[in-house]
Amino acid sequence: MGKKLTSRSEDYSKWYNELVVLADLAENSAVRGCMVIKPYGYAIWEKMQAQLDQMFKATGHQNAYFPLFVPKSLFEAEEKNAEGFAKECAVVTHYRLQNDPDNPGKLRVDPEAKLEEELVVRPTSEAIIWSTYKGWIQSYRDLPILVNQWANVVRWEMRTRLFLRTAEFLWQEGHTAHETKSEALEETIQMTNVYSDFAEQFMAIPVIKGIKTASERFAGAEETYCIEALMQDGKALQAGTSHFLGQNFAKAFDVKFTTKEGKQDYVWATSWGVSTRLMGALVMTHSDDFGLVLPPKLAPIQVVIVPIYKGTEQLKEIDAVVHALVDSLKIKGISVKYDNRDTMRPGAKFAQYELQGVPLRLAIGPKDLENGTVEMARRDTLDKNVYPIEGIDLTIVTTLEAIQKNLYDKALDFRSQHTTEVDDFEEFKTILEEKTGFVSAHWDGTKETEAQIKVLTKATIRCIPLDSQSESGVCVLSGKPSARRVLFAKAY
Amino acid sequence: MGKKLTSRSEDYSKWYNELVVLADLAENSAVRGCMVIKPYGYAIWEKMQAQLDQMFKATGHQNAYFPLFVPKSLFEAEEKNAEGFAKECAVVTHYRLQNDPDNPGKLRVDPEAKLEEELVVRPTSEAIIWSTYKGWIQSYRDLPILVNQWANVVRWEMRTRLFLRTAEFLWQEGHTAHETKSEALEETIQMTNVYSDFAEQFMAIPVIKGIKTASERFAGAEETYCIEALMQDGKALQAGTSHFLGQNFAKAFDVKFTTKEGKQDYVWATSWGVSTRLMGALVMTHSDDFGLVLPPKLAPIQVVIVPIYKGTEQLKEIDAVVHALVDSLKIKGISVKYDNRDTMRPGAKFAQYELQGVPLRLAIGPKDLENGTVEMARRDTLDKNVYPIEGIDLTIVTTLEAIQKNLYDKALDFRSQHTTEVDDFEEFKTILEEKTGFVSAHWDGTKETEAQIKVLTKATIRCIPLDSQSESGVCVLSGKPSARRVLFAKAY
Numbered sequence: 001m002g003k004k005l006t007s008r009s010e011d012y013s014k015w016y017n018e019l020v021v022l023a024d025l026a027e028n029s030a031v032r033g034c035m036v037i038k039p040y041g042y043a044i045w046e047k048m049q050a051q052l053d054q055m056f057k058a059t060g061h062q063n064a065y066f067p068l069f070v071p072k073s074l075f076e077a078e079e080k081n082a083e084g085f086a087k088e089c090a091v092v093t094h095y096r097l098q099n100d101p102d103n104p105g106k107l108r109v110d111p112e113a114k115l116e117e118e119l120v121v122r123p124t125s126e127a128i129i130w131s132t133y134k135g136w137i138q139s140y141r142d143l144p145i146l147v148n149q150w151a152n153v154v155r156w157e158m159r160t161r162l163f164l165r166t167a168e169f170l171w172q173e174g175h176t177a178h179e180t181k182s183e184a185l186e187e188t189i190q191m192t193n194v195y196s197d198f199a200e201q202f203m204a205i206p207v208i209k210g211i212k213t214a215s216e217r218f219a220g221a222e223e224t225y226c227i228e229a230l231m232q233d234g235k236a237l238q239a240g241t242s243h244f245l246g247q248n249f250a251k252a253f254d255v256k257f258t259t260k261e262g263k264q265d266y267v268w269a270t271s272w273g274v275s276t277r278l279m280g281a282l283v284m285t286h287s288d289d290f291g292l293v294l295p296p297k298l299a300p301i302q303v304v305i306v307p308i309y310k311g312t313e314q315l316k317e318i319d320a321v322v323h324a325l326v327d328s329l330k331i332k333g334i335s336v337k338y339d340n341r342d343t344m345r346p347g348a349k350f351a352q353y354e355l356q357g358v359p360l361r362l363a364i365g366p367k368d369l370e371n372g373t374v375e376m377a378r379r380d381t382l383d384k385n386v387y388p389i390e391g392i393d394l395t396i397v398t399t400l401e402a403i404q405k406n407l408y409d410k411a412l413d414f415r416s417q418h419t420t421e422v423d424d425f426e427e428f429k430t431i432l433e434e435k436t437g438f439v440s441a442h443w444d445g446t447k448e449t450e451a452q453i454k455v456l457t458k459a460t461i462r463c464i465p466l467d468s469q470s471e472s473g474v475c476v477l478s479g480k481p482s483a484r485r486v487l488f489a490k491a492y
Numbered sequence: 493m494g495k496k497l498t499s500r501s502e503d504y505s506k507w508y509n510e511l512v513v514l515a516d517l518a519e520n521s522a523v524r525g526c527m528v529i530k531p532y533g534y535a536i537w538e539k540m541q542a543q544l545d546q547m548f549k550a551t552g553h554q555n556a557y558f559p560l561f562v563p564k565s566l567f568e569a570e571e572k573n574a575e576g577f578a579k580e581c582a583v584v585t586h587y588r589l590q591n592d593p594d595n596p597g598k599l600r601v602d603p604e605a606k607l608e609e610e611l612v613v614r615p616t617s618e619a620i621i622w623s624t625y626k627g628w629i630q631s632y633r634d635l636p637i638l639v640n641q642w643a644n645v646v647r648w649e650m651r652t653r654l655f656l657r658t659a660e661f662l663w664q665e666g667h668t669a670h671e672t673k674s675e676a677l678e679e680t681i682q683m684t685n686v687y688s689d690f691a692e693q694f695m696a697i698p699v700i701k702g703i704k705t706a707s708e709r710f711a712g713a714e715e716t717y718c719i720e721a722l723m724q725d726g727k728a729l730q731a732g733t734s735h736f737l738g739q740n741f742a743k744a745f746d747v748k749f750t751t752k753e754g755k756q757d758y759v760w761a762t763s764w765g766v767s768t769r770l771m772g773a774l775v776m777t778h779s780d781d782f783g784l785v786l787p788p789k790l791a792p793i794q795v796v797i798v799p800i801y802k803g804t805e806q807l808k809e810i811d812a813v814v815h816a817l818v819d820s821l822k823i824k825g826i827s828v829k830y831d832n833r834d835t836m837r838p839g840a841k842f843a844q845y846e847l848q849g850v851p852l853r854l855a856i857g858p859k860d861l862e863n864g865t866v867e868m869a870r871r872d873t874l875d876k877n878v879y880p881i882e883g884i885d886l887t888i889v890t891t892l893e894a895i896q897k898n899l900y901d902k903a904l905d906f907r908s909q910h911t912t913e914v915d916d917f918e919e920f921k922t923i924l925e926e927k928t929g930f931v932s933a934h935w936d937g938t939k940e941t942e943a944q945i946k947v948l949t950k951a952t953i954r955c956i957p958l959d960s961q962s963e964s965g966v967c968v969l970s971g972k973p974s975a976r977r978v979l980f981a982k983a984y
Contacts, residue, residue: 030566030623031559031611039554039639046555064534067526068560068613068644068660069582072589074522076599086589090561091601092613093585095648097564097578107568109583109610118601119523121560121584121613131522141835147531152560152644156587168560343633 005355007289012233016284020162023292023356025279033160033167037276040356043300045170045276049150051202051297052172052274055194061146061174068152069119070128078252081126084219088156090121090167121154126220126271129175130249137177137267139258144187145177163280164237164492171275177267179259181246184268185223188244191272192225195240203278204295204407205229205285206415207239208438208487210463215447218271222246228462228487230415231284234436236462236489239281242272280492286380286407292357293380295407296400303329303336303396304358306349308365315340318364321389328393334400354379359403360396364389380406421485425476428488432457438489442482444475453477459488497847499781504725508776512654515784515848517771525652525659529768532848535792537662537768541642543694543789544664544766547686553638553666558620560644561611566619570744573618576711580648582613582659613646618712618763621667622741629669629759631750636679637669645767655772656729656984663767669759671751673738676760677715680736683764684717684958687732695770696787696899697721697777698907699731700930700979702955707939710763714738720954720979722907723776726928728954728981731773734764772984778872778899784849785872787899788892795821795828795888796850798841800857807832810856813881820885826892846871851895852888856881872898913977917968920980924949930981934974936967945969951980 005022006014021027025041028034037045053063069092076082096113100106122128129147136142150172160166174191178184192209199207207227217224221243229239250256250266259265286293296302305325307318322338329336337358339349346363353361361377368374374392377384380403387395418437422428431439443449443461453476454460464486475482497514498506513519517533529537545555561584568574588605592598614620621639628634646660655661666683670676684701691699699719709716713735721731742748742758751757778785788794797817799810814830821828829850831841838855845853853869860866866884869876872895879887910929914920923931935941935953946952948969956978967974 027624027627029559030563030620031561034559034561036559036624037557039556042556043554045557062531062535063538064531065529065537065662067521067523067528068646069523069526071522072599075589076597079597082589082599086591086599089587089589090584090611091586091589092582093601094583095581097567097574097581097583097612099578105568105571107564107574107578109585119582120589128522132519132528135519154560170557 074127075120081220085123092119123155130253148174173273176270191242206412210465218243236491240274245269291355294357296359301337303360305362440485441476442473444480462487567612573712577615584611615647622745640666665765668762683734698904702957710735728983732766737761783847786849788851793829795852797854932977933968934965936972954979
């Protein structure tokens with residue numbers, strides 16, 4: 001510990017950067033833009049993975065694994081996709097190092113070991129996967145293909161931040177192949193819903209489901225669906241995307257199939273992904289000036305128990321009571337840690353678990369032993385109360401549920417308060433600068449207006465919400481007619 | 493289907509290559525030496541991962557994630573390690589592509605986007621991890637560090653084979669840091685035991701635990717422990733390694749800690765790993781000329797049920813009986829698939845599941861409905877029997893256990909029959925050529941003799957078995973004195 005966390009009001013960005021490191025989630029590595037995900041941070045990611053993986057399998061998907069490298073000639077086959085990612089590709093050009101004759105003990109790239117064709121480290125896997133699917137698909141009987149991959153990808157970003165934007169990140173990417181356009185569109189929407197359910201029910205983050213404008217679309221997609229979340233500093237964060245790829249990749253890689261009617265047709269595609277960026281969203285949605293606040297469903301440790309004692313005799317008595325409690329909690333599927341280390345004082349332990357966002361902290365001292373009580377502190381509200389130890393396991397179960405709900409409600413409340421309908425461009429600018437958050441406004445549907453608004457305000461169209469009502473109005477900038485409102489915000 | 497599998501006796505190597513592809517485990521990709529792991533193959537790997545991960549956590553380890561790339565200057569810090577891997581490193585030299593002015597629509601590496609320092613795609617992660625641990629370790633209180641990583645690694649192999657030797661492969665790598673030599677050695681041995689337990693109890697593969705000779709040691713290790721398995725063609729396969737790294741990496745990266753006594757000392761290290769190579773071992777240990785044979789504990793589908801029917805009326809009746817059975821099996825934690833597709837004949841389904849190694853196949857037809865019976869076929873023995881459907885769930889449970897045991901016993905029996913004590917070099921050569929398998933022989937302990945035996949016979953010392961008895965004898969080649977026998981074999 002030692003180092004004090006900058007407060008959010010002082011410098012939100014600094015608060016985030018410090019918190020990720022102090023809470024032992026991740027740190028920068030010796031490799032430019034690449035992070036080390038530390039065990040505590042990785043344990044949260046594992047919980048996310050396990051839940052998402054279960055949801056993917058429940059919707060009929062299977063996992064597979066495709067190569068890390070994409071030969072340049074495959075990478076460039078789908079032109080828009082290639083163009084979109086070309087500027088941020090790490091490229092392998094050689095396959096061997098050798099002793100450097102000029103620097104004894106040092107190595108250099110062996111100039112003789114140049115690859116005939118350069119290999120791109122995958123920034124996304126459509127190209128390598130569709131070149132593979134070509135071999136898997138002959139007939140409608142081979143469809144649909146419903147495959148997901150958990151993998152690392154590399155996008156050479158110039159300005160990086162832990163979890164939010166890193167050169168290498170971990171993600172999952174679903175790649176599906178279908179007979180018909182409508183089936184592929186259904187899949188695209190289904191996965192948007194899976195992401196939204198996951199964000200809301202597990203991460204306790206309310207999200208807006210919507211469609212991206214053409215200029216914010218995934219390179220190579222016909223339509224990009226997304227879930228958008230709002231962070232505590234009033235900036236939006238794209239938390240997941242699901243792309244309807246049309247027949248673009250099937251055409252680029254010549255993937256045709258024989259239909260039930262015996263005709264040849266190109267296959268329809270989707271792809272969808274979420275990444276370790278979700279870790280950033282999790283931190284920025286719930287945490288406070290004391291440290292992380294984690295929703296119980298994703299907390300690696302849901303309950304920590306700290307003994308308050310003098311001497312080994314007292315500790316022994318507490319140990320006995322706690323061990324029974326730990327057992328009864330484990331049976332209920334609750335992840336509990338009993339921290340009876342004698343190398344750290346209770347106060348320091350309290351500070352550590354507060355910083356690391358453990359949802360519930362129990363403290364048991366000699367008085368509690370006498371009275372048959374235990375002190376329980378909620379991380380989300382910082383409330384402390386004394387409870388009878390008898391029946392505390394049930395209290396813990398209901399309190400964890402209450403915390404999960406409270407975090408969601410608070411975030412939803414924050415978002416409601418920071419979503420503003422605006423019809424005037426001066427007000428539009430003021431709201432974005434002062435109140436921040438989502439601005440719901442009319443837009444004339446042109447990319448020129450969208451670009452101009454971005455130049456003038458730094459805000460982008462986050463999405464056209466799926467549940468937006470048609471409502472005639474005029475564009476907040478151009479005054480031209482508009483049929484519905486869209487959501488603007490400054491974004492991560 | 494369609495394509496018939498080459499038999500093992502005809503061409504073992506061809507049999508393996510065909511089987512991996514025909515059983516839908518993996519295939520070669522468009523990237524030289526890199527494979528695509530298909531959903532069925534990946535499902536087996538996921539089962540391996542889940543079990544190993546649980547065993548790692550039960551022994552106190554946590555997962556984390558470190559960068560894919562290693563800057564060249566870090567990579568070369570531990571000289572022996574660097575020397576050992578330099579010749580097979582994929583190297584990233586550039587971070588951007590651009591439109592190729594000479595080839596419209598094509599991309600080329602942007603010569604302006606050359607990295608100041610080349611990045612090696614990790615062939616193993618000691619270097620990047622120990623440069624990270626330097627920041628994590630100040631005092632004995634920071635020790636031990638018990639971390640594992642699930643990741644992809646790249647070793648540029650010239651001759652590749654699916655699962656057995658691929659340029660990119662998936663693995664786990666444990667990297668631990670300790671106060672004392674003895675603690676690090678204990679960890680090294682503990683993980684050797686974890687690997688051996690996993691291989692024997694889950695993969696049904698008997699393994700020999702042993703120590704590698706100096707020339708077969710991991711580059712940068714002081715001692716390499718291993719588990720060695722024997723394949724059906726009499727060749728050995730190294731199935732996992734656990735390295736005692738001494739203070740080599742701590743010295744290379746200057747990782748010191750303050751001891752309990754207040755002194756400064758270098759940290760002691762281990763690393764240990766198993767990879768998708770295990771998939772190759774699994775296939776080659778148990779499978780036969782009809783296809784895969786999978787141990788029930790790792791089979792993605794443990795039981796498949798195929799209806800034999802004419803017309804939808806019969807199918808409906810069978811469906812009803814089967815659905816009840818499926819439910820009762822699922823409750824028992826058994827992975828079961830009911831394949832009532834009407835696009836494939838029962839015979840074709842039988843062939844598919846035989847090829848894919850499903851341990852138990854049930855068939856139910858109209859006669860079975862009348863008699864209250866079901867036909868059950870074991871994949872391992874190819875035995876078929878008719879059982880009363882009443883109580884079949886318990887029969888299935890005990891039969892799956894019997895299959896698991898039978899596979900292990902058969903493999904153990906094969907190994908016993910193919911392990912030969914030899915004291916004469918002519919016999920040594922003959923056994924290796926004709927009988928094949930492990931040869932237990934005396935060796936004088938010199939790398940010269942080891943190298944000469946390899947040249948003369950292609951056999952290497954697989955290990956000095958941990959349970960080998962001291963026994964004085966003379967080296968099978970040089971005639972010089974020897975204190976114990978070691979295990980030779982030709983190997984994958």
